[in-house]
Amino acid sequence: MATEHSGKHSGPEHALERLVFFSDAVFAIAITLLVIEIHVPRLPPGSTNQDYFVALAHLIPSFFGFFVSFWVIGAFWTVHHRAFSLAAHYRDSLLTPNLAVLCGIVFIPFATAFMAANTGMLVPQALYDLTLIVCGLLHLRLNRMVTSPPVVSEQADPLTIALTRVRGWSVTLGAACALAIGFVDSHYSQVALITIPLWRILLQRRTRRRFPAA
Amino acid sequence: MATEHSGKHSGPEHALERLVFFSDAVFAIAITLLVIEIHVPRLPPGSTNQDYFVALAHLIPSFFGFFVSFWVIGAFWTVHHRAFSLAAHYRDSLLTPNLAVLCGIVFIPFATAFMAANTGMLVPQALYDLTLIVCGLLHLRLNRMVTSPPVVSEQADPLTIALTRVRGWSVTLGAACALAIGFVDSHYSQVALITIPLWRILLQRRTRRRFPAA
Amino acid sequence: MATEHSGKHSGPEHALERLVFFSDAVFAIAITLLVIEIHVPRLPPGSTNQDYFVALAHLIPSFFGFFVSFWVIGAFWTVHHRAFSLAAHYRDSLLTPNLAVLCGIVFIPFATAFMAANTGMLVPQALYDLTLIVCGLLHLRLNRMVTSPPVVSEQADPLTIALTRVRGWSVTLGAACALAIGFVDSHYSQVALITIPLWRILLQRRTRRRFPAA
Amino acid sequence: MATEHSGKHSGPEHALERLVFFSDAVFAIAITLLVIEIHVPRLPPGSTNQDYFVALAHLIPSFFGFFVSFWVIGAFWTVHHRAFSLAAHYRDSLLTPNLAVLCGIVFIPFATAFMAANTGMLVPQALYDLTLIVCGLLHLRLNRMVTSPPVVSEQADPLTIALTRVRGWSVTLGAACALAIGFVDSHYSQVALITIPLWRILLQRRTRRRFPAA
Numbered sequence: 001m002a003t004e005h006s007g008k009h010s011g012p013e014h015a016l017e018r019l020v021f022f023s024d025a026v027f028a029i030a031i032t033l034l035v036i037e038i039h040v041p042r043l044p045p046g047s048t049n050q051d052y053f054v055a056l057a058h059l060i061p062s063f064f065g066f067f068v069s070f071w072v073i074g075a076f077w078t079v080h081h082r083a084f085s086l087a088a089h090y091r092d093s094l095l096t097p098n099l100a101v102l103c104g105i106v107f108i109p110f111a112t113a114f115m116a117a118n119t120g121m122l123v124p125q126a127l128y129d130l131t132l133i134v135c136g137l138l139h140l141r142l143n144r145m146v147t148s149p150p151v152v153s154e155q156a157d158p159l160t161i162a163l164t165r166v167r168g169w170s171v172t173l174g175a176a177c178a179l180a181i182g183f184v185d186s187h188y189s190q191v192a193l194i195t196i197p198l199w200r201i202l203l204q205r206r207t208r209r210r211f212p213a214a
Numbered sequence: 215m216a217t218e219h220s221g222k223h224s225g226p227e228h229a230l231e232r233l234v235f236f237s238d239a240v241f242a243i244a245i246t247l248l249v250i251e252i253h254v255p256r257l258p259p260g261s262t263n264q265d266y267f268v269a270l271a272h273l274i275p276s277f278f279g280f281f282v283s284f285w286v287i288g289a290f291w292t293v294h295h296r297a298f299s300l301a302a303h304y305r306d307s308l309l310t311p312n313l314a315v316l317c318g319i320v321f322i323p324f325a326t327a328f329m330a331a332n333t334g335m336l337v338p339q340a341l342y343d344l345t346l347i348v349c350g351l352l353h354l355r356l357n358r359m360v361t362s363p364p365v366v367s368e369q370a371d372p373l374t375i376a377l378t379r380v381r382g383w384s385v386t387l388g389a390a391c392a393l394a395i396g397f398v399d400s401h402y403s404q405v406a407l408i409t410i411p412l413w414r415i416l417l418q419r420r421t422r423r424r425f426p427a428a
Numbered sequence: 429m430a431t432e433h434s435g436k437h438s439g440p441e442h443a444l445e446r447l448v449f450f451s452d453a454v455f456a457i458a459i460t461l462l463v464i465e466i467h468v469p470r471l472p473p474g475s476t477n478q479d480y481f482v483a484l485a486h487l488i489p490s491f492f493g494f495f496v497s498f499w500v501i502g503a504f505w506t507v508h509h510r511a512f513s514l515a516a517h518y519r520d521s522l523l524t525p526n527l528a529v530l531c532g533i534v535f536i537p538f539a540t541a542f543m544a545a546n547t548g549m550l551v552p553q554a555l556y557d558l559t560l561i562v563c564g565l566l567h568l569r570l571n572r573m574v575t576s577p578p579v580v581s582e583q584a585d586p587l588t589i590a591l592t593r594v595r596g597w598s599v600t601l602g603a604a605c606a607l608a609i610g611f612v613d614s615h616y617s618q619v620a621l622i623t624i625p626l627w628r629i630l631l632q633r634r635t636r637r638r639f640p641a642a
Numbered sequence: 643m644a645t646e647h648s649g650k651h652s653g654p655e656h657a658l659e660r661l662v663f664f665s666d667a668v669f670a671i672a673i674t675l676l677v678i679e680i681h682v683p684r685l686p687p688g689s690t691n692q693d694y695f696v697a698l699a700h701l702i703p704s705f706f707g708f709f710v711s712f713w714v715i716g717a718f719w720t721v722h723h724r725a726f727s728l729a730a731h732y733r734d735s736l737l738t739p740n741l742a743v744l745c746g747i748v749f750i751p752f753a754t755a756f757m758a759a760n761t762g763m764l765v766p767q768a769l770y771d772l773t774l775i776v777c778g779l780l781h782l783r784l785n786r787m788v789t790s791p792p793v794v795s796e797q798a799d800p801l802t803i804a805l806t807r808v809r810g811w812s813v814t815l816g817a818a819c820a821l822a823i824g825f826v827d828s829h830y831s832q833v834a835l836i837t838i839p840l841w842r843i844l845l846q847r848r849t850r851r852r853f854p855a856a
Contacts, residue, residue: 228513229509229513232448232452232509232512232513233509235449235452236452236455236456236505236509239452239453239456239457240456240459240460243456243457243460244460247460247463247464250464251468306510309506309509313498313499313502313506316459316502317495317498317499317502320459320460320462320463320498321463321494323463323464324463324466324468327468328468328469331468331469331470332469332470332471332475332480335471335475335477335480336477336480337477337480337481337484338480341484
C-alpha cells in the first residue's frame with residue numbers, strides 16, 4: 001500500500017511533519033499536566049509562616065515526583081526529537097508504534113501522582129518504574145524503525161544513528177535500576193533514576209569507540 | 215465567496231495547514247485528558263502491598279476505559295491524518311464539519327469517565343457507544359468533503375481515496391456492534407470495540423477487490 | 429524599532445507563523461478544557477437505568493453550556509483564522525492585542541462552568557455574556573490591526589477584508605442580545621446566542637451590497 | 643558532536659523549529675491551565691444576586707492571580723519568541739536550558755493557585771515571586787545562548803540582540819521588587835509586579851543610548 005504521492009501538501013514530508021507535530025503536542029500536554037496533580041494547600045486564616053512551611057514540606061514528595069517526571073518526559077521527548085530529525089520518508093507503519101509510545105507517555109502523570117501520594121511504598125513505586133521501562137522499550141522499537149530504511153534520511157550519519165539508538169536505552173536501564181533498588185528499599189528507588197544520564201554517557205562512550213573514523 | 219488569493223502566508227495552503235494544526239492540537243489534548251479522569255488512590259499510612267493491589271484492581275475499569283479511548287481517539291486521528299494528507303485546496307466550507315468532528319472528539323473523555331465510573335451499566339455504556347457512532351458519522355461526512363473536489367489533491371490516487379473513506383466506517387461499525395451487544399449484556403459491550411480493526415481489514419479488502427489495476 | 433530582518437528562520441514570516449501557532453494552541457486547549465468542567469456522575473451500585481437518565485438530565489445545563497461555548501470559541505477561532513490568513517507582515521505591536529484576546533478566550537471555560545453550575549441565575553449568566561462581549565471587542569481591535577497596513581497582505585481582496593472585519597461583530601452583537609434578554613428572563617439568555625450566525629449573515633449581506641463589483 | 647547534516651526534514655532548521663514548537667505548546671498549556679485552578683462557585687437554589695456577587699468577590703484574589711500570571715507567562719513567551727526569532731542554527735546544547743525554562747513555566751500555575759488560595763500570606767507570596775525570579779534567570783541564560791554564536795542568525799542586528807537580552811531582565815527585576823516588598827507587607831507584593839513593564843522601558847532606553855547609530 002504505497003500512499004506516497006507528489007503534491008505540495010499531500011506528500012510524505014507533510015505527513016511526517018504532522019506525525020511529529022501531533023507527538024510534540026502530546027508530550028507538551030503530558031509534561032504540563034504533571035503540575036495539576038499537585039494539590040494546592042489552602043490553610044485556615046491565622047496560620048503562621050511555620051504552618052505554611054509545614055504544608056509545603058508535606059508536598060516535597062509531590063514536588064520531587066513532578067521534577068523527576070518532568071525531566072524523564074523531557075528525556076523521552078529529546079530521544080523522539082533526535083530520532084525524527086534523522087527521518088526523511090513517511091510510512092503509514094510508523095503510526096501504531098508512535099501511538100504506543102504516546103500512550104505510555106500519557107500514563108506517566110498518573111503513575112507520578114500515585115507514587116507521590118503514597119511515598120516510599122513498593123507498589124506505587126514499582127508501577128512508576130514499570131511505566132518508564134515500558135515507555136523506554138516502546139521508544140526503542142520506534143527509534144529503530146525511524147532510524148532504519150525506508151524511513152531514515154539518506155544523508156543521516158551512521159554514528160549519529162548509533163548514538164540516537166543507544167540514547168533510548170538510558171531511560172530503560174535507569175528505570176530498571178530503580179525497580180531493582182525499589183525491591184530492597186522503596187525510599188531510594190526514585191533516586192536511582194539519576195543514573196539515567198550516567199547510562200547515556202556510558203553507552204555513548206562505548207558507541208563512539210566502535211566508530212574509529214568519527 | 216472565493217477567499218483563495220496568492221501570497222506566501224495568506225494563501226489557501228497556509229489556511230489548510232492551520233486547520234490541520236488546530237485539529238491536531240485538539241486531538242492531542244483530548245487523548246491526554248483521558249488520564250486526568252483516573253482518580254489517584256491515596257492510601258492511609260500502614261497499608262500493605264495487598265491493599266495497594268486492591269486499590270489498583272478497583273481502577274481496572276478506568277485503566278481499560280483509558281486504554282480503549284486512547285486507541286479510539288488515535289484511530290480517529292489516523293483517519294483525519296490520512297484524509298487531510300490527500301487534500302491540497304483550502305475551502306471555508308471545511309471549517310464547520312471539522313469543528314463538528316472535534317466537538318465529538320472532545321466529548322469522548324467525559325463519556326469514557328462516565329462509563330468507567332459506572333462499569334457494566336447500560337446507560338453510561340450506551341452513551342459512550344453513541345458518542346463514538348456520532349464521531350464516526352461526522353468523520354465520514356468530513357472525509358468525503360476532504361477527499362472530493364475541490365479540496366482533494368489532483369495527484370491523489372483513487373484507490374488511496376477509497377481506502378481512506380472506508381477507514382472512517384470501521385470505528386462507526388465497531389461502535390454500532392458495541393451498542394447492540396450492550397443491550398444484551400453491557401459488560402461485554404466494550405469488548406466489541408476490538409472489532410474496529412477487523413472491520414477495517416474487511417472493508418479495505420473489499421475496496422481493493424474493486425480496484426483491479428492496483 | 430524595526431525588528432524585521434532577513435534570514436530563513438529569523439524573518440518576519442516565521443515570527444507571524446509562531447504567533448498564529450501559539451494562538452491556535454491556546455484556542456485548542458480552551459475549547460477542550462470545557463469538557464473537564466462537566467462533573468462525571470458516579471452512581472451507587474444497584475442504580476436503575478432511570479437513575480442514570482435522571483443523573484444525565486441534571487447535567488443538561490452543563491452539556492448545553494459545553495456545546496454553546498464550544499461553538500462560540502470555534503467561532504472566535506474562525507475569525508482569528510480568517511483574519512490572520514490575510515496577514516503577511518509581522519509586527520511586534522501585534523503581540524499585546526493578541527495576548528489580550530487569548531486572555532479573554534482562556535476565561536470562557538470558567539464563565540461557562542459558573543453559568544452551568546447555577547442555571548437560570550442572572551449574575552453567572554451576565555458574567556458569561558460580558559466575557560463574550562469583551563472577547564468580541566478585543567477581537568475586533570485585533571482584526572482591525574491584522575487586516576490593515578502594515579500587517580495585511582498586499583494581495584488581500586478588499587471585500588474579503590471587509591467580510592472578515594464584520595464577522596468579528598456577530599459574536600459581540602449576539603452576546604449583547606443575550607445580556608439584554610438575560611435582564612428580562614435569565615433562562616432565555618443563552619438561547620439568544622443562537623442569533624450569532626443570524627447577525628453574521630445579516631452583516632455580511634450588508635457588506636456585500638456595498639461592494640458592487642464583487 | 644556535530645549533529646548538523648543536510649536533508650530537507652532532518653536538517654538543523656527543522657530541529658530548531660520543532661524545539662520552538664514544543665516550547666510554544668508548553669507555554670500555551672501553562673497559560674491556559676491557570677483558569678482551571680479557579681474553583682467554580684456553586685450556590686444553593688434560592689440564592690440572591692447579592693449572594694452571587696459575594697461569591698465572586700471571594701474569588702477576586704483568584705481572578706487577580708490568574709490575570710497577573712497570564713501576563714507574566716505571556717511576557718516570558720514574548721521574550722522566548724523574540725530570542726528565537728533571532729536564531730538560525732540548531733545546537734543540541736539548547737535542549738537542556740530550554741527544558742529548564744519550561745520546567746519553571748509549568749510550575750507557575752501551582753504557585754499562582756497557592757498564592758491565590760492564601761492571599762496576603764508571606765510564604766505563598768514569596769514562593770510565587772521566587773518562581774518568577776528563577777524563571778527569569780533561567781530565561782536569561784537561554785536568551786544569551788540563543789542570541790550568541792553559533793546559534794544566532796548572521797543577519798541579526800546587534801541592537802535587536804541587546805534589546806532582546808535586556809527584556810529578559812525586566813521580569814526578574816520586577817519579581818525581585820515584589821519579593822522585597824513582600825517582606826514588608828505581603829498584600830502589596832503582587833502589585834509590585836506592575837513594575838515589570840517599567841523595568842523593560844527603563845532597560846531598553848538605557849540600551850538604546852549605548853547604540854548611537856541606531
